[in-house]
Amino acid sequence: MASAAPSPDPDTAARQRWMRVLSLAPVDRLEAAWRDVSDPPVPRTARPPEIGTAMVTGRAGGTGARFNLGEMTLTRCAVAIDGADGATRVGHGAVAGRASRHAELAALFDALLQDPARRDELTKAVIEPLAAFLEERRCDESRQAAASRVDFFTMVRGE
Amino acid sequence: MYVAVKGGEAAIDAAHAQLAARRRGDPDLAALTVAQIRDQMALAVARIMAEGSLYDPDLAALALKQAWGDVAEAIFLVRAYRTTLPRLAVTRPLDTAAMAVQRRVSATFKDLPGGQVLGPTFDYTHRLIDFALAAEHGEDASNPPPSAEEPLDAAMPRIADILDTDGLIEPETDADDPDPDAPVPDLTRAPLTFPAGRALRLQALARGDEGFLLSLAYSSQRGHGTTHPFAGEIRMGTVEVEIIPEDLGFPVTIGVVTVTECQMVNQFQGSRTAPPQFTRGYGLVFGFAERKAMAMALVDRALRAPDLGEAVVAPVQDEEFVLSHLDVVEASGFVQHLKLPHYVDFQAELDAVRRMRRAASGEGASS
Structure with a gap:
């Protein structure tokens, strides 16, 4: 529906998946996961956390021409991590709110997850449990909403 | 027109101190936390975000606290804060x-x-005041709403x-x-x-x-x-x-x-x-x-x-x-600017009215 959405290559699609999970995850869970990273790297700040806004756009009628709905706060950050293979990988974090630490943790994990030597382990230890947590939370909220779904029935009158 | 007026600094300081004290209320009562406002006054917070045109529930809750519960004032605070932030991105259209x-x-x-x-929803409620909410321990948080089997x-x-x-x-x-890549017109950037x-x-x-x-x-x-x-x-x-x-x-x-x-x-x-x-x-x-x-x-x-x-x-x-x-900030500003000093304007109008009255009574005497 939206513009500029060519189907991404598999690596990009995987990165989009983990970046989504990192943005939506509660920051205390990311903090705990960061403490558990084995052989912790020494990250360099490529771009310190910066707080600004994103202009949120909508579409007239939900599907028509775009319009500006209003802004939201946004924090972005970039870190560089040197892998054991000598390559430097830059991780990006962009998260809603005024959330410097969250953006920083998202960027750190994004950098680590780009490292093939760490990806599988981190995906299993961090991303998959967080994705499951988010899905469970979404499902719980939806089941609560579903309890207030109206079941209409028709009264047959007369005889 | 209004002119700059000097003096009154001490009075203004005292007024601000009064405002701070009145905003805080009875010091024997616990102060509201921002998190309490964000969660328990969520619809006021929503209005501040919508009309402040900045989505940030914690910030809107803080603004409501600072504004002594005045939603329009809180919206003004959020708008002012927004202008201090750089715009880092434009989102894809919400789906x-x-x-x-x-x-x-x-x-x-x-x-x-x-x-x-x-x-x-408030629909189907009877709009009867629930006095149980006024009791110290009247709210039972251990009673979650029901869930359906399926989402x-x-x-x-x-x-x-x-x-x-x-x-x-x-x-x-x-x-x-x-042109999906063309920028969307933005009233915060152009008049x-x-x-x-x-x-x-x-x-x-x-x-x-x-x-x-x-x-x-x-x-x-x-x-x-x-x-x-x-x-x-x-x-x-x-x-x-x-x-x-x-x-x-x-x-x-x-x-x-x-x-x-x-x-x-x-x-x-x-x-x-x-x-x-x-x-x-x-x-x-x-x-x-x-x-x-x-x-x-x-x-x-x-x-x-x-x-x-x-x-x-x-x-x-x-x-x-x-x-x-x-726009509530513009409307509020223009209506409320009338309380700013207009001493010179008013003096001029006062003189004009007096002149007209003299002229009118002079005409009356001569006829």
């Missing part, structure tokens, strides 16, 4: 069809796919998508947006000129004063600018927000926002160029803000009168009137 729905009702189709989901249907088609297939409602597609067009109108309505929009919508229902609206669909829930960071070049999710969307469906007789069909008014607002979203959709439709070949006969249809007066 409200993919909303994690918490409430979704239609007044036009009883059995629409996905069903009618009431959610946390809601994944597919929750919008009402227009249902009518669309039969061509009975005017379509709205991204073909209305011929409004008229005609403003629908994109600017929707932006202005989304951040407009709820009371003003509600009254305008009501006026149109009562016959001042006739509309025949149906609430085709109202939905509320969270939508994921994506940006395309420059450094990456692909979309990434940054978080979610709660929004309320309203699709009004209006009867349309047809014109020389358009067949009789239903036309649409659209409301989209930050937060759970159903009254505002419905009013916005009614006013959006009314403002489309010239585009649909309808006569502009009422205030609600007059783009310049509506857009010039819907």
